Amino acid sequence: MTSALPAQLYLASDSLPEILSKPIIWAKPDFMIPKGTRVSILCQGTPEAVEYQLYFEGHLSAQRRPKQLGRRNIAMFHIPAMTPHTAGQYKCVYRRKKLWSEPSDPLDLVVTEMYDTPTLSVHPGPEVPSGKNVTFYCRLGTATSTFFLLKEGRSSRPQHRYGNTQVEFPMGPVTTAHRGTYRCFGSYNNYAWSFPSEPVKLLVTGDPQSVLRTPDLAVWDHTAQNLLRMGLAFLVLVALMCLLAEDCLWRKRNQEKANGASSQECRRRFRTQRRLDK
Missing domain, CATH: 2.60.40.10 (Immunoglobulins)
Incomplete structure (x- = not known):
């Protein structure tokens, strides 16, 4: 129909x-x-x-x-x-x-599998640190009109570029989500593609968040050390103040005791002298 x-x-x-x-x-x-x-x-x-x-x-x-x-x-x-x-x-x-x-x-x-097999390469190489830019190059010996780059995976969608014998697929800054196996195809229309290229596996090392966290951790360590030093200094100061206060109290009590003993001695001598006079 x-x-x-x-x-x-x-x-x-x-x-x-x-x-x-x-x-x-x-x-x-x-x-x-x-x-x-x-x-x-x-x-x-x-x-x-x-x-x-x-x-x-x-x-x-x-x-x-x-x-x-x-x-x-x-x-x-x-x-x-x-x-x-x-x-x-x-x-x-x-x-x-x-x-x-x-x-x-x-x-x-x-x-x-309608046309010749293209070749696929990636620069600067198949293993790059996170945050860098990479470029895939797809080349076909016989002239074509469109190239497709596909990452293996169920949810992957092909990228396409128009070209004659070679095109570039720039990518980046890459993250660990870009890891995977890639193939490219040449095509004269959207529905009839060449043989797939040999697979190229892209390995992205590191985690950009960990790179960002490193200076943060260093700053935090430095701040924590300063806070610890300030806390210790404050505790020492409080201890010294407590010692000084205790010493002052001890001196005051001793002085009061001494003054009290002197007053009693004076009164005792005065009473004794009065009795002698009588």
């Missing part, structure tokens, strides 16, 4: 104001498929979905009844052998009763 996707397909009817959420679309084993390899496109809607439609470049490509895989309601569309004619952008929709969902996000399906 090659009928164009009608605009009203995505809209709820007047009697059904509800709008279904868009389905999820993905490819197995990956969105990059070597030429001649089988690939499956999966579309997941709500548990009540009764029909799915797959659209390729805006045109109806296939429709399926769903399969219940556990709690997931999924339709599977198979491409027996990947070619440049099956590479491109796919979307899917599902139906619940008479209501069609919104379209899924686009799935860009790429066929690889």
Whole structure:
């Protein structure tokens, strides 16, 4: 079927104001498929979905009844052998009763191994300290129009640059998040790529936060030492003041005792003298 996707397909009817959420679309084993390899496109809607439609470049490509895989309601569309004619952008929709969902996000399906193998290098080298800048160079012997750089990983998105035989992919300042294995591809369009380059593993050493923390720790150590010295000096001063106060009290008490003893002696002598006079 090659009928164009009608605009009203995505809209709820007047009697059904509800709008279904868009389905999820993905490819197995990956969105990059070597030429001649089988690939499956999966579309997941709500548990009540009764029909799915797959659209390729805006045109109806296939429709399926769903399969219940556990709690997931999924339709599977198979491409027996990947070619440049099956590479491109796919979307899917599902139906619940008479209501069609919104379209899924686009799935860009790429066929690889279409051209020569490029070479990939990284400068200043595959191992750099955190915070430095690096540049990947992708080169292809036969002229092309676009280059793609891809970091291995499920959530990775390819970067692209336009060029003839070589392009640069500057990157940085790098962090440990940039660690990983990279490959590049050459292409004449967004969906037909060359063989992948040999992998280049980028190792980023160190942690920029630890570099920033080092002077902070030094300042903190210096401040802590000064505070400790000031605290000790204060304690010594307090101890000296306590000793002086105690000494003053001791002298005062001794003086009072001495004065008291002298007064008693004077009174004793006065009484004795009076008795002698009588």
